[in-house]
Amino acid sequence: MNNVLLSVLLIISSALIGNFVIYGLARRRTPGVYYFCLLMTAMIFHSVGYAFELLSDSADIMYIWIKVEYIGVSFYPFLIMMFSREYTEEKSFANRFVVSLVLMVNVITLILVYTNNHHFLYYSSIAVDYSPGFPILALQKGIWYQIQVFFLCFSIFYSITVLMIKLKRTSGSYRNKVLFLLMGVTAPVITMMLYLLGMGPVYLDMTPFSYFIMSISITIGLFRYDMLVLNPITYEMIFQSINEAVLVIDSNGMLVGFNNVSKEFFPSLSKMKIGQSFELIEELKDHNLDSVNPVHDICGRIYSFKAITMKTHRVRIYVANDITESENAKKQLEILATIDSLTGLYNRRYFMEQVERFGSDGVFVIIDLDHFKVINDTFGHFEGDRVLSDFGILIQHTFPDHISCRYGGEEFAVFLAETGLGEAYKRVETLRAKNSKGIQSCNVTFSAGMTEYHIGSGTVSEALIRADQKLYEAKERGRDRICL
Known part of the structure; x- marks a missing residue:
């Protein structure tokens, strides 16, 4: 096995991930993208640091690069949890207390890695092994290493669980979007577990190499299925805070999202899932919401619709306002005037x-x-x-x-x-x-x-x-x- 080849693969993977960071920054207002960019940046630190660690020939220089790696690795649990939390908008379990606890553990991890020579709580021993054909660090894990791994597994389990729930609630092409994201998250998990169980090359951490596989999976989801615009409107900040019904439709006429008020206005939405056709909404199937007249009489109520086109996200937003009372009042005024x-x-x-x-x-x-x-x-x-x-x-x-x-x-x-x-x-x-x-x-x-x-x-x-x-x-x- 050639350490130079492995390092080149890690650098290429880092370059690909860097493109995701740039792409994400341009869409940073999309839910989850901010932490997506931070997570990808952490992976770049890990990959680049490990590439130069593999090219180093002494324990001291190798450990310097480990410190670089842990600028990203230390915060994996926190960033994975926050990305999944924001993307799926699940905040009941991943509340402020849980998130703060994970972040505190990650900060302690970074401090202990940088000061390991004084206490050996993270790595109990550090040596160099030449068996792979090139020098590589042989690290024995300390007590805090086990704690960090526990929180990492905890965050990954949370991430997979909430993504599985979201996968179950979606259909059509939107199901594929979440599926590719789930695959991307799972790839590093598998390699990390193999590494922790000692089922790979001795002392060679294969996790950074899985980022390459993850980057391919995310590329497919990102560009073929436009993954990051699966949920371009935050329900918590916008959907659930207004009294109007909000329906978000993609360019193919599929539902991207709708708020609770929409289900009150149009009850058939309660039986529908994200990714289903907009035409399946029973109350709206006979109404052209893009017509010149924005007022529609639906099931005995009068609604005014406003259509908003978001070209950057390739979606169309319909905002429906129940104007029944005001229209009745207007008619009453007309009667009083005549x-x-x-x-x-x-x-x-x-x-x-x-x-x-x-x-x-x-x-x-x-x-x-x-x-x-x-x-x-x-x-x-x-x-x-x-x-x-x-x-x-x-x-x-x-x-x-x-x-x-x-x-x-x-x-x-x-x-x-x-x-x-x-x-x-x-x-x-x-x-x-x-x-x-x-x-x-x-x-x-x-x-x-x-x-x-x-x-x-x-x-x-x-x-x-x-x-x-x-x-x-x-x-x-x-x-x-x-x-x-």
């Missing part, structure tokens, strides 16, 4: 707008309740309001297919579209007959003025003035009559 609250008829302004919009010949009728002031003075305003309300209902029932309004005070107006003067007169007489039977307690009668309206022969306002003049003529002639 309807007279007492009678339920249109108000005067909206009545005129509707007539002009309708654009048809017809007959205008203006109706005034006779001696209405006497009703208010005699029975009170409450009774007066009741009379107005009842009369409004009577007008709606008599002219259901025509536009009517409360013209002002005790006056009402009706526009009978495409109706002749004679037919309109009969309809108003019908109203008189119903009124004589419907509101007896106050003996309310009404006077009415009528006029024809022809498009092009004058304005709506002019026609209403003529009808109003006919109304006053009816009053002057004794009330309780209709004037044409």
Whole structure:
């Protein structure tokens, strides 16, 4: 076995890992990438240090390079745990206390490696072995070495467990992404276990060489499956902190992520997994969320959708806001702006707008309740309001297919579209007959003025003035009559 060849392989592996660090730094806001970069940097220290250790010919120089290696090796447990913790967003077990404990052990490891000659707690003895054909350190492990290995195994077990859980919760190409990451993490674990069990070349640590295998696995996941954008939005910081539903879809129409509010808005999401088709969301399958109109009526609720394209991550984010209450309030305001609250008829302004919009010949009728002031003075305003309300209902029932309004005070107006003067007169007489039977307690009668309206022969306002003049003529002639 050639120490130069082994060193070259380690340098090449370090160069590949260095590319991952650069790639990751450009995407450092993606969950887990920051600790991914630190972990890769630690592996570079390990690989480069071990490469020069293999090229050294004395124990003192070799141990200097071991100190370089342990700038990275010491913190493997902490970095592996943090990378998996951030990537999978599992923080219930790997809480602040556990993470702080692991970091403290790692810092002690680095200190003990640098001061080993004074206590031999990490390496109980250091010698040089020439049996492989080149000088190599023969190290006997001390008590703290066993502690460091325990925490390393603990972190790796945690990492594999949370990745396995994430693997189970995903499907499709996203399952492959996690699978390659899992394979990449597992490769160094296997070689490390073989080394610890003495099932490899004597005193030759094969773990740094497994980084080469790991780098290939990560390369496949990174560039073929775009591994680091599996979960480009942190649920904890964004997804779970807002009241809107957030759906993240990749360029292939697959779900990258969704928050808990999404499941409340669209219940079928509760049965879906990351990596499944966006089209499987039952509530949204008949809606085009990229249409010009962002408002959609879904299962009796009204939602406003905002689409955000993130070209750097090749995903599209849909943010849905439940605007049912505000839309209902808006409709209510529209009603209040067009309807007279007492009678339920249109108000005067909206009545005129509707007539002009309708654009048809017809007959205008203006109706005034006779001696209405006497009703208010005699029975009170409450009774007066009741009379107005009842009369409004009577007008709606008599002219259901025509536009009517409360013209002002005790006056009402009706526009009978495409109706002749004679037919309109009969309809108003019908109203008189119903009124004589419907509101007896106050003996309310009404006077009415009528006029024809022809498009092009004058304005709506002019026609209403003529009808109003006919109304006053009816009053002057004794009330309780209709004037044409």
